[in-house]
Amino acid sequence: MAFGRILSLRSPYAALSHPYRTAQPFLRPLLTQRAMATLEISKDHEKLTVKDHKQYETPDHLTPSNVNPSPIQQFHTWFEDVCKAGVREPEAVSLSTSTASGIPSSRMVLFKQLDAHGFVFYTNYTSRKSRELLENPNAALLFYWREVSRQVRVLGKVEKLTKEESEEYFKSRPVGSRLGAWASHQSSVVQEGELHEKLSEMQQKFGIGEGAKEGDVPLPEFWGGWRVIPSEVEFWLGKPSRLHDRVRYLRKDGSTDHPTWRIERLAP
Numbered sequence: 704m705a706f707g708r709i710l711s712l713r714s715p716y717a718a719l720s721h722p723y724r725t726a727q728p729f730l731r732p733l734l735t736q737r738a739m740a741t742l743e744i745s746k747d748h749e750k751l752t753v754k755d756h757k758q759y760e761t762p763d764h765l766t767p768s769n770v771n772p773s774p775i776q777q778f779h780t781w782f783e784d785v786c787k788a789g790v791r792e793p794e795a796v797s798l799s800t801s802t803a804s805g806i807p808s809s810r811m812v813l814f815k816q817l818d819a820h821g822f823v824f825y826t827n828y829t830s831r832k833s834r835e836l837l838e839n840p841n842a843a844l845l846f847y848w849r850e851v852s853r854q855v856r857v858l859g860k861v862e863k864l865t866k867e868e869s870e871e872y873f874k875s876r877p878v879g880s881r882l883g884a885w886a887s888h889q890s891s892v893v894q895e896g897e898l899h900e901k902l903s904e905m906q907q908k909f910g911i912g913e914g915a916k917e918g919d920v921p922l923p924e925f926w927g928g929w930r931v932i933p934s935e936v937e938f939w940l941g942k943p944s945r946l947h948d949r950v951r952y953l954r955k956d957g958s959t960d961h962p963t964w965r966i967e968r969l970a971p
């Protein structure tokens with residue numbers, strides 16, 4: 704394989720010499736972070752290969768005997784840890800859904816709440832993800848907190864939040880986000896400028912001036928929360944030589960309000 708260019712992303716200067724990077728100044732702040740990989744780009748620019756990877760080196764140890772019997776409580780502990788460690792946007796989580804015939808798709812959402820029943824995020828109920836959840840209520844969430852080499856996988860069925868629950872959250876959002884929810888028919892094809900027109904329309908509808916910080920914008924009936932009720936949760940901790948720690952919780956059959964869990968260690 705003939706490679707035309709090797710860029711070590713360990714050096715921000717080497718990366719900046721890449722024509723695509725210099726053409727996108729908004730990428731520059733990212734390059735000041737110490738990256739781990741080496742990038743090879745073929746002469747014809749048809750192939751890109753990522754090489755090398757800095758080893759994960761976490762001092763802690765994760766095993767069935769040192770985790771909480773409940774994955775919900777274990778998640779609480781980890782989430783607090785990652786917040787204390789200053790992880791950026793720890794609530795960003797990948798959500799995977801699939802159609803009734805099993806065609807998957809993923810996207811990021813913001814995890815907003817965890818209660819005894821499950822993990823909550825909010826979205827438009829007519830979006831692609833919601834349509835898929837309506838035809839196939841199985842979802843997967845995946846958190847990755849790079850700064851602390853931790854990953855959490857959650858699998859489960861979803862349920863819609865009640866209108867009251869969604870309303871409570873919706874009211875806490877800034878007025879601009881509430882208007883945005885009304886203005887966007889999420890996942891549909893739109894024309895240039897259409898969103899801004901729709902936003903002005905909604906500002907008029909609710910009598911809210913541009914840039915207003917306050918205002919009464921009710922919950923749209925097409926918007927609200929989903930709760931992923933976990934049936935399986937896996938905690939992953941990155942270790943050297945790919946000998947990562949993995950602990951999986953499987954919900955025992957028939958356990959509903961007070962679930963009990965089988966806890967196992969998995970090979971990395």
Ligand SMILES: Cc1cc2nc3c(=O)[nH]c(=O)nc-3n(C[C@H](O)[C@H](O)[C@H](O)COP(=O)(O)O)c2cc1C
Nearest residue numbers: 795810811812813824825826827830831832833890
């Ligand atoms: C970090 C991040 C957080 C996001 N959070 C949300 C969210 O909480 N709810 C949401 O509907 N979309 C969120 N989005 C946008 C989604 O990724 C996605 O573009 C949108 O929901 C449409 O997805 P769909 O067409 O598959 O339904 C977020 C995107 C990013 C990058």
